[in-house]
Amino acid sequence: MMLDIIKKASLSAVGSTNPMAVLYGIVTSQNPLEVNVDQRFSLTEDFLVVGESMTEYKLNIGGEEYVIREGLKTGDTVLLVRYQGGQTYLVLDRLVKPS
Template sequence: MLDAIKRAAKDAVDAAGPVVVHLGVVTKINPLRVLVDSRLELSEDFLIVPESLTELKVTVGNQDVVIRKALAAGDKLLLIRMQGGQRYVIMDRVVSG
């Protein structure tokens, strides 16, 4: 009986699509498109971009200084697929691996 309950609980979690970590690459900026695991290309409708990956500029004197750069084509990303698998949160750029 206990094994049947454990199996049912595992099947329910698997069916719900638990959170999964993926790697992706920015293929286009405007509109944003990301290739995930070299097989699935996502449009910006399916992506959640944190503020930390948006451009931040300040003007110092007469010159604009980029404090934080925006996403660019070719950037490698760490993504988390939200439960249910419909949306992906971009966690950060990946610089190695």
């Protein structure tokens, strides 16, 4: 009986804190960065944290510039992780369609 009460209280506490969630979004603007989440709401760059792997990386070799990694572009589908509390979203990865 007491164990059931503790379990219910624990589940209620976790549910009220908005634990981490994984969401899909579409990049709707590149600069400034904006992502539309599940066609429900848009996040501006103030609410987004972008990992280094999602930023453009260029390399100069012998006077030639090579793009090693492209940054996020309008239309990209991205995987987002919402931090606890829901104020900050990490752009975890860009999703690609298999060819």
